[in-house]
Amino acid sequence: MTQQTMIDSRTDLRREQAFAAAIGPSCPTTPSYTEALVDPGGVFRTPAEVAEHPWFSHEEKRTVLLSWARDELVLEQVANRSLPELKPRSRIDAVIAALSRFDPGAASEYRAAVRSIRAQHPRRSSGGALKKLVKAKIIQREVSCITL
Known part of the structure; x- marks a missing residue:
């Protein structure tokens, strides 16, 4: 895995985690990329x-x-x-x-x-x-x- 791909994956994960935290546990989570x-x-x-x-x-x-x-x-x-x-x-x-x-x-x-x-x-x-x-x-x- 290239360094850029690893950075992109971490960025995607952080964005998905931020979204899940923002909507709270009562709402369904958004599908991941x-x-x-x-x-x-x-x-x-x-x-x-x-x-x-x-x-x-x-x-x-x-x-x-x-x-x-x-x-x-x-x-x-x-x-x-x-x-x-x-x-x-x-x-x-x-x-x-x-x-x-x-x-x-x-x-x-x-x-x-x-x-x-x-x-x-x-x-x-x-x-x-x-x-x-x-x-x-x-x-x-x-x-x-x-x-x-």
Whole structure:
């Protein structure tokens, strides 16, 4: 660990401790920067909450949103490859919108990546394809049971 990283970590810890002391024991503590980096979707309800977080610096918000964008992009890619008939509950569009406030270049790159993923597996507007898939699987299972 570099000396600058150690100094930054100590500064972050002091800032979080000062905040916890200021709000008192009766109030819930604010999420730490590290927690937000590891699981941004679990720490914040929406990407807008990250953008409006009062204790994170501009750079910290950008980094958390980049982490969240990466996670959501992977989720979207896996869902589109595995079950393109389903509409994944990805928040990538909202994350990119929040990220564009802090890093327009990165937001643009993520938008291009999302377009590419969605172009590979266009989503269907109705659940008809999913119903057909489920029905085919049920029929296939029934037929295999009968032939055994």
